[in-house]
Amino acid sequence: MDEALLRTLTPAVIGILVRRGADFAAAEDAVQDALVEAVRVWPDDPPRDPKAWLIAVGWRKFLDATRAATSRQRREELVELEPEPGPTETVDDTLALYFLCAHPSLTQASAVALMLRAVGGLTTKQIAQAYLVPEATMAQRISRAKKTVSGVRFDQPGDVTTVVRVLYLVFNEGYSGSVDLAAEAIRLTRQVAALTKHEEVEGLLALMLLHHARRPARTRADGSLVSLAEQDRSLWDTALIAEGVDVLQAALARDRLGEFQSQAAIAALHADARSAEETDWVQIVEWYDELLRFSDSPVVRLNRAVAVGEADGPRAGLAALADLDSGLPRYTAVEAYLRERDGDAATAARLYAEAARSASNLPERDHLTRQAARLNASLR
Incomplete structure (x- = not known):
């Protein structure tokens, strides 16, 4: 079968x-x-x-x-x-179905569920397991989504950018249950890329491939997180990296830059470095500046502050961070990292512990707690 x-x-x-x-x-x-x-x-x-x-x-x-x-x-x-x-x-109505499943009238959660069911061919049970919700709950969500789009005609134009964002949401769910949603998102994005030849779809595909290539090195055997700087780069999938770079270069060559191409360029620079020390942070900052043209969000500016801290020193990074809302998710963790790089271990340890208390998931909380414990041990 x-x-x-x-x-x-x-x-x-x-x-x-x-x-x-x-x-x-x-x-x-x-x-x-x-x-x-x-x-x-x-x-x-x-x-x-x-x-x-x-x-x-x-x-x-x-x-x-x-x-x-x-x-x-x-x-x-x-x-x-x-x-x-x-x-x-x-x-071939495949692309029309993508447009339908990513219809603007649907919530993001409903669009993702409907796309996985109608285009991905997954069962309601598989989707429910992937999202860690009861099957009945997911069945209701899919049923409501189908009713919402039932009157939409196939001959109406669709929005590729909306489809891309739904696929990006699928990819970010990663892996849970019996379905690897990251791999499924890559499969579906390959389909859309082949159907549209759209630069941003190719940019998203490149971004997915480059991120997925690092997956084997992201966690230890006990499930704990490994930061990018500490990852064993020999575990990275070089074939996926090469494919991602090729897809990105083909998209960039058409000179129609967009948000996902910019993100993929940043990921490619990380993938290209043989060690954390060899990362071209200056270029990464430049690509974050490009990304801000398309997505001037607090999250992008937060990540840019980290890159500035690496390119121009931790105090420059802290200066960039000071312009942002301190209530932003991961703000405290980023400040802790930059304070440690600036030599203020006591403040960094306190901030790591504070960030751990507000972490959104257990692996991240454990990682930040270990960072705080490591610095507190060095201060004794």
């Missing part, structure tokens, strides 16, 4: 059912039923044309559901339609 093939075919099959006249929500449900049938049947009786099989079975599932809920006249009209692949089956 080729599970990857099933998930790749899912959006195209949903699109074909919609073009035949099925409502989006009904089409998506029918295709999910067809996928379940494929998992049961294909191991013993694999089809010669998997896509045609899914279309035929999905359409039959849709007709079965429709017969139970519509008038006799409507049933007879639908039954007369041929379930075999026809001229419209050559139309």
